[in-house]
Amino acid sequence: MPTHLPLFIGTTWLLAMLPGAGQALMLRQTLHGGPRAAWASIAGTCTGLLAWTVAAAAGLSAVLLANPHAYQALRVAGGVVLAVLGLSTLRSVRRRPAFDPSPSAGVRTTGYWGAYTAGLATNLGNPKAGVFAISLLPQFVTHDGPVFASSVALGALWALVTAAWYVVFTWTVNRGRTLVSKPAVHRGLQLLTGGTLLCLGAAVALGG
Template sequence: MRDGRQPGGMPTHLPVFVVTTFLLAMLPGAGQALMLRQTLDGGRRRAWASIGGTCTGLVIWTTAAAAGLSAVLLANPHAYAAVRIAGGALLAALGVSTLAGLRKPPGPAPAPSGSSYGRAYAAGLATNLGNPKAGVFAISLLPQFLTDDGPVLISSVGLGVLWAAVTGAWYVIFTWAVDRGRVLVSRPATHRRLQVVTGCTLLGIGAAVALGV
């Protein structure tokens, strides 16, 4: 989308890009299921660590797409399948872990620690990098919003950072809403139902990713 600039030097494509990426972030999927799990299990701050990992993954995918690595990955069926299966297995493992938590007696969530934040960040990063569809989006979406101004690599990475910021903003809103609603789901029976739904969702998405559905 090489449509020039608005008065004052702002690229006219940026508002459209922000709206597009925000709508993409709102689509239900592995990211939202992961954020729901992290918020219910460890609170907003642990979910925010996963958001940081997700945003890092988006920047990595964008940089890889700009450097041509994503195109190479998508052109190699075996490499693509390996990433896809690994990502699906990770999501399925998170689903199993969530369902396994049903065996524990209900009680207050443990206070988050530095290590739990690190694991949450790693979960967000691995979930995003294990989803080749993010690479497809980076290849197919970002070039439509590049202008002729400046080096393509720098422009692409800049759009990737903006994409990550917009996605992170939506997830912050989402996890805030979930955390505010914790009072409504504080009853053990309701919380266990949410665990079942979240665990099964992660398992289903993991299977879909692994099978390339």
């Protein structure tokens, strides 16, 4: 095993733990759609990471980032996705008069592909992931073999580490549903999540 691999795993784990759109999306999906929606969004996020990795390894990310119009279109699309999810969460606060802390009660059934697309679009709509793929991955790629294959392998590991953290995160949120069983607490958490997604969406779309 390459000596840099533990450092790479630790770096990507800490990166996954950073608060941001991904965390807000997983929190929203867990509370609003249940574990199935959260897992689907995790799968979509990992697909996005793999796509950014392949693009970076092939040099496509640099082309995208060098094209202001393509960069802006992708950024705006990602911001719109986050904003729509935020507005949907805020609207659900008015529609849901009470909260049942049981895992299945009060949870809206969310289609797998809809949740998957939300995770994928949120990740692909964040060009910072592409910048990270370009700046970080080459530092860990071994030159003893094919560079492209090594880059993709590291990207797959990056996605796996990210998925592991989000599984832990969403499991903890789901297990702690009883802690937010009070309607006022649940309402406040929904307002916070929806407002965060809405603000993140505006910031991404505006290039903040």
